Amino acid sequence: MNARILDTTLRDGEQTPGVSLTPDEKLRMALKLDELGVDVIEAGSAITSIGEREGIKKITSEGLSTEICSFARAVKVDVDAALECDVDSVHLVIPTSDLHIKYKLKKTRETVKDLAIESTQYAVDHGLLVELSAEDSTRSDIDYLTQVFKEGIDAGAKRICACDTVGMLTPEKAYEFYGHLSKLDAPLSVHCHNDFGLAVANSLSGLRAGASQAHVTVNGIGERAGNASLEELVVSLYSLYGVKTNIKIGMLYEISKMASRLTNVPLQPNKAIVGENAFAHESGIHADGVIKKAETYEPITPELVGHKRRFVMGKHIGSGLLKKRLEEMGLRVDDEKLNQIFTRVKALGDKGKCVTDVDLQAIAEDVLGIVAEKVVELEELTIVSGNKITPTASVRLNINNNEVLEAGIGIGPVDAAIVAVKKSIADFADIELEQYHVDAITGGTDALIDVIVKLKHEDQIVTARSTQPDIINASVEAYLSGINKILSDKKDIKKIKEGDL
Ligand SMILES: CC(=O)SCCNC(=O)CCNC(=O)[C@H](O)C(C)(C)COP(=O)(O)OP(=O)(O)OC[C@H]1O[C@@H](n2cnc3c(N)ncnc32)[C@H](O)[C@@H]1OP(=O)(O)O
Numbered sequence: 001m002n003a004r005i006l007d008t009t010l011r012d013g014e015q016t017p018g019v020s021l022t023p024d025e026k027l028r029m030a031l032k033l034d035e036l037g038v039d040v041i042e043a044g045s046a047i048t049s050i051g052e053r054e055g056i057k058k059i060t061s062e063g064l065s066t067e068i069c070s071f072a073r074a075v076k077v078d079v080d081a082a083l084e085c086d087v088d089s090v091h092l093v094i095p096t097s098d099l100h101i102k103y104k105l106k107k108t109r110e111t112v113k114d115l116a117i118e119s120t121q122y123a124v125d126h127g128l129l130v131e132l133s134a135e136d137s138t139r140s141d142i143d144y145l146t147q148v149f150k151e152g153i154d155a156g157a158k159r160i161c162a163c164d165t166v167g168m169l170t171p172e173k174a175y176e177f178y179g180h181l182s183k184l185d186a187p188l189s190v191h192c193h194n195d196f197g198l199a200v201a202n203s204l205s206g207l208r209a210g211a212s213q214a215h216v217t218v219n220g221i222g223e224r225a226g227n228a229s230l231e232e233l234v235v236s237l238y239s240l241y242g243v244k245t246n247i248k249i250g251m252l253y254e255i256s257k258m259a260s261r262l263t264n265v266p267l268q269p270n271k272a273i274v275g276e277n278a279f280a281h282e283s284g285i286h287a288d289g290v291i292k293k294a295e296t297y298e299p300i301t302p303e304l305v306g307h308k309r310r311f312v313m314g315k316h317i318g319s320g321l322l323k324k325r326l327e328e329m330g331l332r333v334d335d336e337k338l339n340q341i342f343t344r345v346k347a348l349g350d351k352g353k354c355v356t357d358v359d360l361q362a363i364a365e366d367v368l369g370i371v372a373e374k375v376v377e378l379e380e381l382t383i384v385s386g387n388k389i390t391p392t393a394s395v396r397l398n399i400n401n402n403e404v405l406e407a408g409i410g411i412g413p414v415d416a417a418i419v420a421v422k423k424s425i426a427d428f429a430d431i432e433l434e435q436y437h438v439d440a441i442t443g444g445t446d447a448l449i450d451v452i453v454k455l456k457h458e459d460q461i462v463t464a465r466s467t468q469p470d471i472i473n474a475s476v477e478a479y480l481s482g483i484n485k486i487l488s489d490k491k492d493i494k495k496i497k498e499g500d501l
């Protein structure tokens with residue numbers, strides 16, 4: 001058995017509250033979906049806006065072999081808008097539940113059926129392939145729904161689709177429901193929403209029952225709790241059911257990242273298949289198992305979907321993983337030292353901290369008595385700030401025994417100081433300040449200030465902190481401490497600096 005995939009990231013996915021893609025972003029996503037191997041791209045809903053039509057037109061003008069489709073209500077203007085965009089097909093939608101017919105459309109069952117048939121005929125007469133789709137079909141009278149589909153097929157619809165618009169199906173009901181509709185004389189699509197977290201399970205059930213195409217979105221984005229997720233459905237079909245699709249599974253992680261970036265919808269870390277933790281291991285028993293044989297705690301390889309395995313240091317680690325990471329860092333330790341490092345990592349974990357590789361290196365070097373070299377040291381910091389002046393900072397730094405002077409302006413004095421430091425290292429290290437957190441430990445304006453920063457350089461992330469009575473000094477020291485953690489093992493960067501000066 002094979003299953004077809006209609007991707008509706010650019011239509012139902014874009015209906016995610018707050019998401020809006022530009023025409024160019026739509027095109028970029030469509031090109032990636034085409035490369036991924038989806039059978040149909042529902043590129044949007046042409047009636048929505050001028051920009052939406054521009055986006056769909058950009059996609060259709062690429063001449064892709066993938067079928068390009070537009071959503072349309074069962075009204076002539078929507079079909080005309082789709083025609084204007086030169087799409088191959090329309091996802092022609094009409095509600096069939098009494099709830100929608102009575103309260104939303106304020107019509108009768110008979111009028112709604114007539115609308116479905118008339119608009120199908122209109123679209124077919126204008127050369128469009130019609131996938132006739134019933135909205136809220138799973139709360140519809142099954143005899144009425146069946147009749148709408150039968151007459152729609154007679155009117156020229158080439159596919160039918162039953163939408164579980166508010167995610168009310170269960171896998172058992174889905175099997176029965178889609179099994180019944182799959183006996184009609186046209187290929188059937190499942191379109192499942194995730195209001196109860198069952199969209200993928202229900203889609204799988206529908207496909208097993210005889211449906212041949214699933215509507216999905218990348219990362220499962222969509223209205224409310226979203227749609228069935230493309231990556232979960234496709235990999236479940238492949239790995240659990242032995243069902244093939246045309247999807248290039250090895251691209252799933254890449255396209256997930258792209259969709260998240262373009263839509264600004266962050267991915268939950270524990271998202272199946274593509275989440276950052278999908279192949280991450282911290283707890284000692286798991287990591288030990290994975291190091292010995294990955295299948296013990298990984299149902300599929302990360303490489304299958306283009307992802308990567310990673311081990312995380314923290315409260316739950318075991319000595320097996322710790323020893324492996326230290327060895328990978330070139331640090332050989334005896335059992336006593338390993339135990340000391342182990343205790344320090346656990347203690348950090350107990351404080352709610354995640355221990356990065358750089359943190360681990362610092363702990364290990366401390367335990368092993370290795371003195372960490374400071375590449376950058378603060379010699380002087382001057383701040384000018386007030387209510388009628390642009391906050392300005394100047395710093396004198398010692399970088400590998402060379403004096404560097406820089407100045408910066410900022411929103412406030414802390415920002416100005418960080419800008420000045422950042423400028424002084426900019427020509428040899430691109431270090432981003434990802435997070436800045438400040439706490440006043442004791443009460444009052446003379447409180448001790450605790451600053452924690454999270455810095456990023458290429459793939460490396462480090463955290464650093466400084467506690468001092470002065471918020472500006474604490475901020476700069478925390479920032480420099482993070483910079484030193486990053487630069488201390490980057491001999492090449494240091495050489496560049498030495499050569500430069
Ligand atoms: C479950 C789903 O995902 S359905 C798809 C949802 N997608 C969208 O809504 C796309 C974006 N929507 C839009 O840009 C706008 O809603 C438009 C352009 C489609 C319509 O805008 P407006 O004309 O201002 O109407 P509005 O959005 O307020 O109401 C929808 C109208 O369509 C009617 N309608 C809704 N669904 C259908 C349908 N499938 N077939 C025919 N008519 C429909 C409603 O009855 C209502 O008409 P009425 O006001 O005469 O009762």
Ligand SMILES: CC(=O)C(=O)O
Pocket residue numbers: 012093133134135136163164165166191193
């Ligand atoms: C049409 C559609 O997206 C739905 O009913 O969920």
